[in-house]
Amino acid sequence: MSIWTRIADALSALSKGESLYEVFDRLSAPPERSVGFTIAVIALGAKMAKADGQVTRDEVAAFREVFHISPEDEANAARVFNMARTDTAGFQDYAKRIRRMFEADHTALCDLMEGLFYIAMADGEYHPFEDEFLVEVARIFEMDDREFRGLRARFVPDAEPDPHDVLGVSPANSQAEIRKAWRDLVRETHPDRLIARGVPVEAVKLAEKRLIAINHAWEELKRDAA
DSSP: OOHHHHHHHHHGGGGGTOOHHHHGGGOOSTTTHHHHHHHHHHHHHHHHHHHTTOOOHHHHHHHHHHHTOOGGGHHHHHHHHHHHHHOSSOHHHHHHHHHHHTTTOHHHHHHHHHHHHHHHTTTSOOOHHHHHHHHHHHHHTTOOHHHHHHHHHHHOTTSOOOHHHHHTOOTTSOHHHHHHHHHHHHHHTSHHHHHHTTOOGGGGGGHHHHHHHHHHHHHHHHHHHO
16 A cells, blocks of 8 residues: 555545544554654745745655656645645644644654655755745754754755764764764664654655765764864
């Protein structure tokens, strides 16, 4: 059973009067957590697309690239996207529901933020409204400022990445501590860890940019210390 078939099953509850973000409450544990993650990225992505006033073909293509949407599954993906885009609930409501879903797993929320940044940059432009949107979502997700800056730096070309931010360390940390932080992040980015956190197989490729940035930051700090 594909994840999109499972999404269709989850959305069947909508015919009983539930709103889309209320469905999240029933998708908090594996294996359905991966369904919740996918719906969350699409729903918040739709709200973000609405924030800058238009939904571009590139943004739609980004959904397809991240989630490998096949032609037979496009109808279910489009249903989630359009329902979230037209729902009267604000994106803050969605973000709060999602935070509760992953309350005990902050790393999963970071995975989700990566998906949103990927979609935001799909058209090659980082719109001010998208930045405001993501700053507010990060606040609701309780991401600290350094964590958000490091994430933003990996996706937005004009954001010069601070390697300390990327690794979540400070210049006061020893080389051994920085190396441990780098190794821990590489371990957390392993596909098996992502899937265990509820990130669907279809979205594991989001970690590719993260791993490149993590290794680049480590190499930069190692070179500076030499």
